[in-house]
Amino acid sequence: MTYEDFVSDVVKVVEATGAAILVLGGLGVLVNYVVGVARPALRSGAYQSLRQNLGRVIMLGLEVLIIGDIVRTIIVDPTLESVAVLGLIILIRIVLSFSLEVEMDGTWPWSRWRTARGAGDVDRPRPTTP
Numbered sequence: 001m002t003y004e005d006f007v008s009d010v011v012k013v014v015e016a017t018g019a020a021i022l023v024l025g026g027l028g029v030l031v032n033y034v035v036g037v038a039r040p041a042l043r044s045g046a047y048q049s050l051r052q053n054l055g056r057v058i059m060l061g062l063e064v065l066i067i068g069d070i071v072r073t074i075i076v077d078p079t080l081e082s083v084a085v086l087g088l089i090i091l092i093r094i095v096l097s098f099s100l101e102v103e104m105d106g107t108w109p110w111s112r113w114r115t116a117r118g119a120g121d122v123d124r125p126r127p128t129t130p
Contacts, residue, residue: 011072059097
């Protein structure tokens with residue numbers, strides 16, 4: 001077994017882990033949602049919890065899958081085409097992450113402090129003008 005074969009096998013394990021996170025995590029979130037809907041005390045926040053937790057599972061699974069893509073591109077197949085594909089995959093993942101964060105939090109990541117300040121959670125000093 002060569003070094004490249006070993007790394008390819010490791011990448012397959014990492015990709016299988018990412019896929020398992022997506023599938024098993026998604027199933028776990030759905031089971032949690034069904035339990036929440038079945039309990040009257042938890043019913044009102046069950047849908048919001050489903051969306052947030054499902055978004056977190058998707059983001060975690062994508063992170064793990066990106067690790068596999070990076071390792072494959074750097075070690076197994078370091079061609080210009082594979083680097084371009086990796087760049088495109090990372091760009092798509094960034095767009096997905098931002099859109100998932102907006103869906104989960106209801107605000108852009110860089111505007112989160114304004115929402116927290118409006119709720120009284122953050123005490124940031126206001127900028128002063130001379």
